[in-house]
Amino acid sequence: MTSSTTPLHYLSLAEAAAALAAGRVSSAELTDAVIARAEAVEPRLRALLSADPASARAQAQASDARRAGGGSLGPLDGIPIGLKDVIAVRDQPLTAGSRMLEKFISPYDATVTRRLREAGAVLYGRHNCDEFAMGSSTENSAFHPTGNPWALDRVPGGSSGGSAAALAAGEALATLGSDTGGSIRQPAALCGVVGLKPTYGRVSRFGLVAYASSLDQIGPFGRTVEDVALVLQAIAGHDERDSTSVGAAAEDFAAALSAPSVPRRLGLPREYFGEGLDPEVAVAVERAVTHYRELGCEVREVSLPHTPYCLDTYYVLATAEASSNLARYDGIRYGHRCAAPRDLHDLYFRSRAEGFGAEVKRRIILGTYVLSSGYYDAYYLRAQKVRTLVRQDFLRAFEQVDALLTPTSPIPAFRRGEKANPLAMYLCDIYTIGANLAGLPAMSVPCGFTRAGLPVGFQLIGKPLGESELLAIGHAYDRVHQWGRRRPNL
Amino acid sequence: MNRTELDLDALARLARLALTPEEKATFARQLAELLGHIERLSQVDVSNVEPSAHAHPQHNVWQEDEPRPGLLPAEALRNAPAQRDQMIAVPKVVE
Known part of the structure; x- marks a missing residue:
């Protein structure tokens, strides 16, 4: 695929960076193309919650002026990048998809936002998501659902559905989402783009709206594995304002892609290929496995025996942490406050009742229950112990293999309204949750389409802080197939 | 894990959340189904297993208590x- 035939808004980030460096295109032109594309598709797609074209154009002009003066800041300088609406951008709205924060304006930049600015990126677009990142379809947004660019009556996945859909639709050249149980990888798979959840602590969460703090991680979406590496390069690194931030030495993730030899041992966890896996997804993932075999990789079956308990462990830990984290929305300092409260208690109870949607209330109640006196040991403490066993499963598997390869989602994009039962929706995350519980880096790479034209992705799970290896393995497939470069008929 | 009937009123009180009668009925039914699923955790042998609060061991992080620029009152009160x-x-x- 050559850039001469590709519209500007569908360039890969790497292509756009090369074109900017060669003077073939300006940031102003790239930014205008993305804004025009958003104006054309948004009435049908609705991936954006808000956007500030004037600010984006000003950032693009500043980038072009920098470059003209010989002071380019690197490959992201002048590239339009959009953010899930849970990441703070100073003076821009930050709703987290919730009525609770409908009128909230960020007083400061998240650390990832600051790092993107320092890399010269043009920030454009605040993406729709499930309320407080709780969901797998973006239907839990308090404002509106988002369509899947490949089939508008289907969901884009979630919770970072807007960020995946916006990228697949050409409304940015890369985007950032957040992933607590699969919220980057599952929408990446359903929208046909690459999505990476880094190792827990690799990317600062300062300025991220908290959901479940022992699991949340920010990560990039890109059209190619290479693009994801370039964005990770800009946002990763230690941050003293996030106490869970890892003090790992700086790595050159883009250089890792051109490493002379790719790690060669891949494991297929047998628990990830059983009942509930859509046959067409299984076939597409099998084809990716065949590709790796042809590359000379050694593929072997491994076992992660505690996989059947991951979902239950997740819903205990995540809801417990959410019930605690969301206690801050009390109608006092910021967020929605009910009209004419009788007293302080009435203010708390009604502000929260009016500000939160059904899924958020459900999770707060469940989290309150598992933490409540008499149930703590049976649920929360037990789940924390099972988490230890889940992590040990992974570490044992990594004694035999360099990375694990699995389907990302058991099914392709489903129709809006199809999963009204909460448990049915939760089962969408069955293959992605393990990496969050164990804090491992994991990436969804597109690997084809179903007969109905819906994207399919496979997941690579790597060792702690093993992003360089993971990206190299993903790139070995993606550089050949480039499924994320396909464009929906939108 | 013997569980008594979910007391939605008590949970809503703890969570400082006003729930309508319809919400209580719906949540009671849905949460009973979810807890039925979650009870499978009782099948796991966790004897002699340490709990993990985080995926990786976390340690408290200290920093000097030094004044540094922060939000101005108007910025802090904006929301x-x-x-x-x-x-x-x-x-x-x-x-």
């Missing part, structure tokens, strides 16, 4: 639902 004299206004707490 307050009600304010007066550079303070957040709330209902009377003490009679």
Whole structure:
């Protein structure tokens, strides 16, 4: 695929960076193309919650002026990048998809936002998501659902559905989402783009709206594995304002892609290929496995025996942490406050009742229950112990293999309204949750389409802080197939 | 894990959340189904297993208590639902 035939808004980030460096295109032109594309598709797609074209154009002009003066800041300088609406951008709205924060304006930049600015990126677009990142379809947004660019009556996945859909639709050249149980990888798979959840602590969460703090991680979406590496390069690194931030030495993730030899041992966890896996997804993932075999990789079956308990462990830990984290929305300092409260208690109870949607209330109640006196040991403490066993499963598997390869989602994009039962929706995350519980880096790479034209992705799970290896393995497939470069008929 | 019937009123009180009768009925049914699923955790042998609060061991992080630039009062109050004299206004707490 050559850039001469590709519209500007569908360039890969790497292509756009090369074109900017060669003077073939300006940031102003790239930014205008993305804004025009958003104006054309948004009435049908609705991936954006808000956007500030004037600010984006000003950032693009500043980038072009920098470059003209010989002071380019690197490959992201002048590239339009959009953010899930849970990441703070100073003076821009930050709703987290919730009525609770409908009128909230960020007083400061998240650390990832600051790092993107320092890399010269043009920030454009605040993406729709499930309320407080709780969901797998973006239907839990308090404002509106988002369509899947490949089939508008289907969901884009979630919770970072807007960020995946916006990228697949050409409304940015890369985007950032957040992933607590699969919220980057599952929408990446359903929208046909690459999505990476880094190792827990690799990317600062300062300025991220908290959901479940022992699991949340920010990560990039890109059209190619290479693009994801370039964005990770800009946002990763230690941050003293996030106490869970890892003090790992700086790595050159883009250089890792051109490493002379790719790690060669891949494991297929047998628990990830059983009942509930859509046959067409299984076939597409099998084809990716065949590709790796042809590359000379050694593929072997491994076992992660505690996989059947991951979902239950997740819903205990995540809801417990959410019930605690969301206690801050009390109608006092910021967020929605009910009209004419009788007293302080009435203010708390009604502000929260009016500000939160059904899924958020459900999770707060469940989290309150598992933490409540008499149930703590049976649920929360037990789940924390099972988490230890889940992590040990992974570490044992990594004694035999360099990375694990699995389907990302058991099914392709489903129709809006199809999963009204909460448990049915939760089962969408069955293959992605393990990496969050164990804090491992994991990436969804597109690997084809179903007969109905819906994207399919496979997941690579790597060792702690093993992003360089993971990206190299993903790139070995993606550089050949480039499924994320396909464009929906939108 | 013997579980008594979910007391939605007590949970809503703990969570400072006003729920309608319809919400209580719906949540009671849905949460019973979810807890039925979650009870499978009781099948796992966790004897002699240490709990993990995080995926990786976390240690407390210290930093010097040094003054540094922060939000100005107007910035900090920008999102307050009600304010007066550079303070957040709330209902009377003490009679």
